[in-house]
Amino acid sequence: MVENPYRLKASRIIRVIKECEGVYTFYIATEEEAQFGQYNMLYAFGRGEAPITIASKGEGYLVHTVRAVGDVTRYIDSLREGDLLYWRGPYGNRWSLEEAYGKTLLILSGGLGLAATRWVFEEAMKRPIKRLIHLYGSKDYDSLLYKYLYEEWSSKADLRAIIGTSHPQWKGKTGIITDLLRKLDIEKDSLVFICGPDPMVKACVSLLKEKGIEENRIYASLERHMKCSVGTCGHCMIGPYFVCKDGPIFRYDLIKEYFERKEV
Amino acid sequence: MIGLEGLRELFYLLSESYKVIAPTLRDGLLVYDHVKDFESLALGYKNVEGPALYAVEKASNGYFTYTHPANSPKAFLHPPELRLMKVRRSDGALSFEMERVEKKYCFFDVRACDLSAIKILDRVFLEKNSHPDPYYKSLRERAFIVAVNCTYRTSTCFCNTMGTGPEVKGGFDLLITELEDSFLLEVGSERGEKMVSLLEKKERTEERHFEEKERKLKYLKDSIEEFFDREGLAQRLYGKMDSSHWEHIEKRCLACTSCTQVCPTCFCFDIVERNSLESDCSERIRLWDSCFSPSFATVHRFNLRQSIHSRYRQWLMHKFAYWVDQFDSFGCVGCGRCITWCPAGIDIRQEVRRLAYG
Numbered sequence: 159m160v161e162n163p164y165r166l167k168a169s170r171i172i173r174v175i176k177e178c179e180g181v182y183t184f185y186i187a188t189e190e191e192a193q194f195g196q197y198n199m200l201y202a203f204g205r206g207e208a209p210i211t212i213a214s215k216g217e218g219y220l221v222h223t224v225r226a227v228g229d230v231t232r233y234i235d236s237l238r239e240g241d242l243l244y245w246r247g248p249y250g251n252r253w254s255l256e257e258a259y260g261k262t263l264l265i266l267s268g269g270l271g272l273a274a275t276r277w278v279f280e281e282a283m284k285r286p287i288k289r290l291i292h293l294y295g296s297k298d299y300d301s302l303l304y305k306y307l308y309e310e311w312s313s314k315a316d317l318r319a320i321i322g323t324s325h326p327q328w329k330g331k332t333g334i335i336t337d338l339l340r341k342l343d344i345e346k347d348s349l350v351f352i353c354g355p356d357p358m359v360k361a362c363v364s365l366l367k368e369k370g371i372e373e374n375r376i377y378a379s380l381e382r383h384m385k386c387s388v389g390t391c392g393h394c395m396i397g398p399y400f401v402c403k404d405g406p407i408f409r410y411d412l413i414k415e416y417f418e419r420k421e422v
Numbered sequence: 423m424i425g426l427e428g429l430r431e432l433f434y435l436l437s438e439s440y441k442v443i444a445p446t447l448r449d450g451l452l453v454y455d456h457v458k459d460f461e462s463l464a465l466g467y468k469n470v471e472g473p474a475l476y477a478v479e480k481a482s483n484g485y486f487t488y489t490h491p492a493n494s495p496k497a498f499l500h501p502p503e504l505r506l507m508k509v510r511r512s513d514g515a516l517s518f519e520m521e522r523v524e525k526k527y528c529f530f531d532v533r534a535c536d537l538s539a540i541k542i543l544d545r546v547f548l549e550k551n552s553h554p555d556p557y558y559k560s561l562r563e564r565a566f567i568v569a570v571n572c573t574y575r576t577s578t579c580f581c582n583t584m585g586t587g588p589e590v591k592g593g594f595d596l597l598i599t600e601l602e603d604s605f606l607l608e609v610g611s612e613r614g615e616k617m618v619s620l621l622e623k624k625e626r627t628e629e630r631h632f633e634e635k636e637r638k639l640k641y642l643k644d645s646i647e648e649f650f651d652r653e654g655l656a657q658r659l660y661g662k663m664d665s666s667h668w669e670h671i672e673k674r675c676l677a678c679t680s681c682t683q684v685c686p687t688c689f690c691f692d693i694v695e696r697n698s699l700e701s702d703c704s705e706r707i708r709l710w711d712s713c714f715s716p717s718f719a720t721v722h723r724f725n726l727r728q729s730i731h732s733r734y735r736q737w738l739m740h741k742f743a744y745w746v747d748q749f750d751s752f753g754c755v756g757c758g759r760c761i762t763w764c765p766a767g768i769d770i771r772q773e774v775r776r777l778a779y780g
Contacts, residue, residue, distance in 0.1 A: 166516075166518060421729060422736075
């Protein structure tokens, strides 16, 4: 008897945080093992499933941040503390954090991509990383995620955020993430983790190469259409890879051929 | 060795324990379907195929005179529509009833190409999958396979190019080869052995019967042209991803998805919800999908493969290059169905040849 990979489990939502309009963070009670970089399939009755990255993990709980963009995510964002969330997972691979030991780790997050880098960023603060830098770009002040964590993060790492349009409460820079990256001094043997929209990943990689960082030192977490999450439905294919199981994190030199070519 | 009466006896013996799926005539097509009577088998008919061309005719003599049906065993082992589970909602909590598929199929008359396709699906769903598919596994494990060696070919067959045929090699319970005046019956498994032991109308097989089989297969094999070299094909195609030939194909391809539907190995699927009016029950349904569909690679409401040529490239590259990296085999068995059923008559053999060796 093989385990049915489509079987869903129930977890109680123990905490909900409104990040901004249409974006909520859910803490669900579970003892399930998971690794930074992995994702779960969250289910909405009668609507379907959506792959959502695991934003963080604590003793007895997992954290997901969900933006209401489709039927499934809109339903999930309507859930509140005490409700049950049905899901399956975790799926996919993890960030290769150990490679950064004794070196500089640069994390680049764009928009909701911060949900996919948050956990590994938090974990990196506890590991023997020589220098930890996190550049985060967001379209505007209201879309910034996890504002309540910046103070703590800034005390443990070099966190620099940038937003697209100015705001009375924003004391930092305005612009896009590449503006921050362009000015950054960084060692050639640094390790880089990126999660953001495809064009952001491409632009960042190009700047990193100018700084002498090779493509095999860059990892990107990709987003593709997923239905089964176990490498069978075919939707998430990019070249010979299934993003759902071979990824979502790819060493850039391995994926470049397919990622940079149009319509692969 | 058996005669026609032995074949009939075997068919009914199998029907006692299995739901027999065999080639039969339906709406002018030769198709795999549930066949209850021996008389309903498509014996003595032949299929005439060419690019965008299909006909069924009465053969002049013989029984297994066709090649393969229009559909393939995939339609049963990986059904076009399969319920994965029923979800019930009551008092805000959900309960799940996982679907159990326990049909016992006997595929009566599977040709070398389709047998290879089943082995390929085994890799996709089970052997090279870290989450083996329980639905496929259940149907596959129960299936009894009676393979048949081809003694005829159509103009779209290219099994020898893909190295899958025309001779059946392994993976069957029983194997039939039609000879001049009898059927050579070979055993490939314990289950097959058991079935033959129950058979009354059988005769001793002599060396000359095997010699006749060899002769027939060699004659057929020599008559099929080799279209391209498999050796190094995947690497050649990886080097042709920016070829202008893809756009040339786009001028003909309608993105109709026919090729992926008739393909015996195309496995892609969608999962959709089917809801009851009472809104207390929802079924999760697995449906065949196609990389030619305009929404297949949609991320944030935008399909990454907008152009038809990029979708055709995805299909062909998957079959002949990506598949090799993913599952250690090609995703094409050379059955030729996609050539026959392409309304534009696109011939994949020619496209591969032009792309990789043109």
